Amino acid sequence: MTDDKIDLEGFAGLPHETATALLLTCCSSLDWAQAVAAGRPYASVHQLLAAADRALAEISEAEIDRALAGHPRIGDRPDSANSAREQAGMASAGDAVRTAIAEGNRKYEAQFGHVYLVCATGKSPEEMLRILTDRLGNDADTERRIVRSELAKINRIRLRRLLNEEEW
Numbered sequence: 001m002t003d004d005k006i007d008l009e010g011f012a013g014l015p016h017e018t019a020t021a022l023l024l025t026c027c028s029s030l031d032w033a034q035a036v037a038a039g040r041p042y043a044s045v046h047q048l049l050a051a052a053d054r055a056l057a058e059i060s061e062a063e064i065d066r067a068l069a070g071h072p073r074i075g076d077r078p079d080s081a082n083s084a085r086e087q088a089g090m091a092s093a094g095d096a097v098r099t100a101i102a103e104g105n106r107k108y109e110a111q112f113g114h115v116y117l118v119c120a121t122g123k124s125p126e127e128m129l130r131i132l133t134d135r136l137g138n139d140a141d142t143e144r145r146i147v148r149s150e151l152a153k154i155n156r157i158r159l160r161r162l163l164n165e166e167e168w
Contacts, residue, residue, distance in 0.1 A: 028070025
């Protein structure tokens with residue numbers, strides 16, 4: 001294992017606690033990480049990703065909040081290499097877009113009680129702002145479903161990167 005990357009076979013052979021800790025670099029939900037680690041071995045990356053999706057669908061709302069707490073606000077200084085890579089598009093944001101995203105983040109958090117989460121990989125600052133603005137029109141239940149979907153996308157990207165199986 002080099003640079004925090006491992007292959008599927010190596011992942012299967014890790015002690016449960018080590019695999020869980022590695023999975024927590026992908027998603028901050030302990031319940032999710034433990035469920036995915038407990039499902040090893042996986043015969044393919046596809047099976048791992050499917051198990052990760054199932055685990056995410058089954059965790060509590062409190063665990064979703066724990067997962068959200070592991071993500072910085074869009075436009076804030078990223079707190080991990082994963083977040084920095086995923087929000088790389090923000091580097092090209094002009095002042096007006098940065099200001100609008102910061103204001104949108106404040107409105108979103110006041111409305112929904114958690115950080116605005118979007119799978120930012122490959123998205124421009126303007127696209128992230130448009131999505132944020134659109135999602136401010138959602139009710140709480142709709143937004144929670146969207147958040148789970150966005151988390152699943154992010155988890156898949158991070159798991160693929162962890163296993164050197166990136167699609168991007």
